[in-house]
Every structure is written in C-alpha cells, then in structure tokens.
Amino acid sequence: MxxxxxxxxxxxxxxxxxxxxxxxxxxxxxxxxxxxxxxxxxxxxxxxxxxxxxxxxxxxxxxxxxxxxxxxxxxxxxxxxxxxxxxxxxxxxxxxxxxxxxxxxxxxxxxxxxxxxxxxxxxxxxxxxxxxxxxxxxxxxxxxxxxxxxxxxxxxxxxxxxxxxxxxSYYSVQDHYKQVEYFTNIASKAYFKNGKGAPLFKLVVNPIAKFIDHYFLHLGLLDGKTGFLISKISAYATYLKYKKLRNLYKQKTITN
The missing domain is CATH 3.90.550.10 (Spore Coat Polysaccharide Biosynthesis Protein SpsA; Chain A)
Structure with a gap:
C-alpha cells in the first residue's frame, strides 16, 4: 500500500x-x-x-x-x-x-x-x-x-x-462578488502578462455567451434561483476580467 x-x-x-x-x-x-x-x-x-x-x-x-x-x-x-x-x-x-x-x-x-x-x-x-x-x-x-x-x-x-x-464555495452572494473582484484582478494581470488581447467585442459578446452557456446549455435553470445567480455573476466576472484587461493596456499606452 x-x-x-x-x-x-x-x-x-x-x-x-x-x-x-x-x-x-x-x-x-x-x-x-x-x-x-x-x-x-x-x-x-x-x-x-x-x-x-x-x-x-x-x-x-x-x-x-x-x-x-x-x-x-x-x-x-x-x-x-x-x-x-x-x-x-x-x-x-x-x-x-x-x-x-x-x-x-x-x-x-x-x-x-x-x-x-x-x-x-x-x-x-x-x-x-x-x-x-x-x-x-x-x-x-x-x-x-x-x-x-x-x-x-x-x-x-x-x-x-x-x-x-x-x-x-460561498456562504453568501456577497462572498461570490468578493471572489469575482479578487479573481478578476489576478486573471486580468495574468492575461496582460501573457499578451492576451482584449478587443471590445469580447467585452460585449463573451459575458452574454457565458450566461447562455451556464443557464441554458448547462441547464442552470434547473438549479432555480441559484442557477440564475451563478450564471449572472459568472457573466459579470467575464465582463469585469476583460474590462480590467483593457484598462491595463490603456495604462500601458499612457505611460509609453
């Protein structure tokens, strides 16, 4: 053994x-x-x-x-x-x-x-x-x-x-939002370091696609109110990640 x-x-x-x-x-x-x-x-x-x-x-x-x-x-x-x-x-x-x-x-x-x-x-x-x-x-x-x-x-x-x-994972919805803020800070910096692009369409399309994926394609609707909350916050996290990534590129442009 x-x-x-x-x-x-x-x-x-x-x-x-x-x-x-x-x-x-x-x-x-x-x-x-x-x-x-x-x-x-x-x-x-x-x-x-x-x-x-x-x-x-x-x-x-x-x-x-x-x-x-x-x-x-x-x-x-x-x-x-x-x-x-x-x-x-x-x-x-x-x-x-x-x-x-x-x-x-x-x-x-x-x-x-x-x-x-x-x-x-x-x-x-x-x-x-x-x-x-x-x-x-x-x-x-x-x-x-x-x-x-x-x-x-x-x-x-x-x-x-x-x-x-x-x-x-989360004891309250507020816990989820706090982790979104924390994780998107880390993810946006990691994406920036790796040169990952942040075109405007990703800021619009990717959050919508994330909600559809979670709530409809992966049947989040069967988890009731919880499924809707998870899908909504996951979409928001996607939006926030790319927004922060775009801001990092803007800051780089300004400093250069």
Whole structure:
C-alpha cells in the first residue's frame, strides 16, 4: 500500500479548515498545510491535528501549490483546497487506490455548495479535478487563479474515482462578488502578462455567451434561483476580467 500525503494551501480559512482536516484523517499518512500568513485562527486549528504546518508568502495559486508539494515526504499526493472535504464514497475509493495505485493520477468529481444549495448544473458538476496523483509524473500549471494539475504524459494513464469532493464555495452572494473582484484582478494581470488581447467585442459578446452557456446549455435553470445567480455573476466576472484587461493596456499606452 502506498503512503499518501494530503497537501492543502491556506489563508484565513478558519471557517473551513477543520472540516477539511477531519475528512482526510482515514486516508492521510501525513498532512501538509502551507499557509500564507493567516491572520485568523487557521494556524491554531491546524495545531490541534497531526499537521506539518509551514508558511510562505503567497505569490500565485500555481506557485503556492507546487511549493506546498515540496514539503511532502511521499510521492503520492492528494491535493485539496481548505474549503473542500471528501465524502464517504470518495474516502473508500481513495483507500482502494492506495492499495492498488494503477494510474499516474486520478480525477475526482467536485460537488459545490452555493449558499446552502448543492449545484448540479451550470457546468459546475461533476467538475472533474485531477487531485490524486504520483507527483513524479506531473506538475501544477494553468493561468492564475485557475490552476490545474497536468500529467507530463497527458491523460492516457489517468483514472477516475467514485465519490465527490464536497466544495463549500460561498456562504453568501456577497462572498461570490468578493471572489469575482479578487479573481478578476489576478486573471486580468495574468492575461496582460501573457499578451492576451482584449478587443471590445469580447467585452460585449463573451459575458452574454457565458450566461447562455451556464443557464441554458448547462441547464442552470434547473438549479432555480441559484442557477440564475451563478450564471449572472459568472457573466459579470467575464465582463469585469476583460474590462480590467483593457484598462491595463490603456495604462500601458499612457505611460509609453
């Protein structure tokens, strides 16, 4: 049976971290927490459990997740966010995978709780994530803040496990808007750095396309009021990202 390191990054996660830690106790041979100098009780909560706790200034989701893995003593990693937990079915699936780790990595489904509602549509479920992997076979990549783990050989030797990661994303609609502001700041800067264009039509067309995709094509309407809110705010986030990106190009033009 392989030994498994559970790796989590945190910043001010006192609402969530204990639930996450309790959910992995049956599958973890060690738990690594890399914290970005939380100012709440996150460090104190971690001290209550058998956690290897480290701190480093946050310089990007991708960078921090790759850094966190370097503290693990095992090659086999289960990567979770602090606002996630494993359901009972997934715990059993991970135990079975530990006994016979046939693949280089495994995709896990993620089910999101939005203000008390489990979101089954809007393109949010099953929301496959490669979170259980042999870290010698891949690396965290993507464009911040949207990180993803990629196997060097691609998905040809990846599997999928039964069960869900339960994701407690937003406790209020205000939380969602706050994260939109935060994520669009990061995304627009990452796009600007990579030279991604921001023509005016994207400011108009892309938000509309995002709403149609979430609410109609991915049946967000079946999630009722929650589906409408998610679709509307996702469209707004798309608009805001390109608006901020256009502003960055305007600032560059002015300074030049």
């Amino acid at each position: 392989i030994k498994l390191s559970v790796v989590i990054i945190t910043f001010n996660e006192e609402k969530n971290i204990e639930r996450c830690l309790l959910s992995v106790k049956e599958v973890a041979d060690e738990i690594i927490v890399l914290d970005s100098f939380s100012t709440d009780s996150t460090p104190l909560i971690c001290q209550k459990y058998n956690v290897k706790f480290f701190q480093h200034a946050f310089d990007g989701h991708i960078q921090q997740k790759n850094r966190a893995i370097t503290f693990a003593t095992n090659a086999y990693i289960l990567s979770l966010d602090a606002d996630e937990e494993l359901d009972e079915t997934l715990i059993g699936s991970i135990k079975a995978a530990k006994a016979n780790f046939e693949k280089e990595g495994y995709y896990l489904s993620r089910l999101t709780n939005y203000c008390g509602h489990w979101v089954k549509y809007c393109g949010w479920y099953p929301d496959k994530k490669l979170r259980l992997f042999d870290n010698r076979k891949g690396r965290w990549t993507g464009i911040n803040p949207h990180d993803k783990y990629e196997l060097f050989a691609g998905d040809k030797n990846a599997g999928r496990l039964k069960g869900d990661i339960l994701h407690y």
